Amino acid sequence: MRLHTFLILFALAIPLCLNGQHKRVVKADRAFEMRQYTDAIDYYRKAMKKVKKDKKETARLVFRIGVCYKMTNNSKKAESFFRRAMRGNYAEPLAALYYADALKQNGKWEEAKTQYLKYAEQYPDDPRGKLGAESIALTLEMLDNPNRFVVENMKKINSKEEDYAPAWGDSRYSSLVFSSSRDGVIGEELDPWTGLNFTDLFIVYQDRKGDWSTPGLFDKGPVNTLYNEGAASVVSNGSVVYFTRCRSVEGSDLGCRIYRATRNGQEWSEPSEVKLVNDSTVSMGHPTVSNDELEIYFSSDMPGGLGGKDIWVARRSNTGMD
Known part of the structure; x- marks a missing residue:
């Protein structure tokens, strides 16, 4: 009798756990779609703990966290999460493109160029891969041939914020x-x-x-x-x-x-x-x-x-x- 009762309670608990897990992901996705990126990062991190056995869903959440960091101008963390999404075999083509973008933004020129060329080869109909690689070549050329203009930080005007x-x-x-x-x-x-x-x-x-x-x-x-x-x-x-x-x-x-x-x-x-x-x-x-x-x-x-x-x-x- 006790075993029978335990099995019933266990069976009831499974959909409740799944429902709780689903709600966390839905909450994170809703914040993401509403462009509440800072909240979405927190929600996705919490949701990831509940879906860690689902590699496909984990990769999707990792990618979305990367997008959140991209949209909030945190290129270093964006690079890290896009790399994780790539290693998790996330199928979204934008993961590769955004990874290349983050590498470029972080000054990792050769790595970025390699990723852009891979993207261009895999998705030849999307010009962004080829254009990205060309932008790296232009950047390196400009760095090797500086002009007479000097960029200075106007520290008296600038702040630690945006x-x-x-x-x-x-x-x-x-x-x-x-x-x-x-x-x-x-x-x-x-x-x-x-x-x-x-x-x-x-x-x-x-x-x-x-x-x-x-x-x-x-x-x-x-x-x-x-x-x-x-x-x-x-x-x-x-x-x-x-x-x-x-x-x-x-x-x-x-x-x-x-x-x-x-x-x-x-x-x-x-x-x-x-x-x-x-x-x-x-x-x-x-x-x-x-x-x-x-x-x-x-x-x-x-x-x-x-x-x-x-x-x-x-x-x-x-x-x-x-």
Whole structure:
């Protein structure tokens, strides 16, 4: 009787364990699909402990952790997990391509070139393998033949967080507007994509001696908000700004759009979206605008490009046109 009862309880426990295991993987996959990459890494690591006997599923989770690190700009860990996915015989072709990308990003030129050539041989219809190998050859050529330009770290402006997309803030070239996730941003929550602060626009000024001031917020609203703002283009001697805003609601990514705001004295107007296409599923950002505001270059994943995000241009004959 006791043995019979034990067998019944054991049989009931098996689907419960499998269901618990399945829920962990589903939770991780859901976070991944919603681009909550920092959460997804944690969930996948926990799920891996439950599927370690399933080599195929383990390889899939390892690959996805690699993608999470790739999307959060951690190329060293991305390289490690893509290598593990390859050794686990993960069948996804992108594992080999992303592994090569990570090697290149980490400066392992010859290893990256080898992986790109292997990918090109295995998937000849995908030009990314050949292009990747060619980019390595070009990089090595440039390293062997340095030019007269010197890249310096602007330590007084940069922080330990993400600082990117600098643009001149006025026609005298005496100020810089840039994007940053440093301390001092408006919001207090962390971006589930990066695990860092949401980015805001910052500004820094240069005096007559060429010294830069301490960076400060571009504004405390309405341009900067609790969402991600960045990649600005300032025109009309600093009185008009175009910038990127990427919104999310309850963890759901709503994509990026380009906005425009004007300055009256020290105050900025409520930004209005720049309507370039009618498709709400298209993401757009990183605007660069001519000073007369008749031409705008931007990045977008809209249909008709060569793949991923491409550079697009839109023109108008006068500023009164949409």
